Amino acid sequence: xxxxxxxxxxxxxxxxxxxxxxxxxxxxxxxxxxxxxxxxxxxxxxxxxxxxxxxxxxxxxxxxxxxxxxxxxxxxxxxxxxxxxxxxxxxxxxxxxxxxxxxxxxxx
Numbered sequence: 001x002x003x004x005x006x007x008x009x010x011x012x013x014x015x016x017x018x019x020x021x022x023x024x025x026x027x028x029x030x031x032x033x034x035x036x037x038x039x040x041x042x043x044x045x046x047x048x049x050x051x052x053x054x055x056x057x058x059x060x061x062x063x064x065x066x067x068x069x070x071x072x073x074x075x076x077x078x079x080x081x082x083x084x085x086x087x088x089x090x091x092x093x094x095x096x097x098x099x100x101x102x103x104x105x106x107x108x
Contacts, residue, residue: 002077003108005063007034009047009079014055019098029094030056040073048095051080065091070103078106 011032019025030049037045048067049059064086065078076099078091088106092099 002063003066006060006082007037007047007063007077007079008058008060009033009049010035010058011049011056014057015053016055025097028097030059032059034077039075045077046074047077047079049079050086050091050094051084064108066107067095067099068105068107069099070105072102 009030009032011030013019013027013031015027015030017027019027030052031046032049033044033046035044039045049056049061051061052059059079061079061081063077064080065088067076067078069075076095078086078095080086088108091106
């Protein structure tokens with residue numbers, strides 16, 4: 001299980017930036033990938049970063065949840081600062097901007 005693991009996220013969509021294909025979608029959280037970990041879609045593992053309220057280039061934190069999509073091959077990891085926690089409801093409120101387009105389940 002990856003939950004609880006410490007990872008470094010490279011941010012390619014910082015807080016406040018727009019989605020490259022959907023310019024109306026603005027990221028309310030930092031979003032990126034974990035280099036060297038290949039996800040089921042063949043790309044590097046994507047991650048939402050919660051608990052950081054300013055844009056960052058990289059972030060090291062712990063995985064607190066996995067977002068599993070029933071209608072997509074991808075999973076997203078939720079990463080936050082070491083001594084921070086969020087409930088499932090708090091996580092969904094912050095990632096709903098993108099997950100509302102999928103059938104998503106939060107695994108903690």
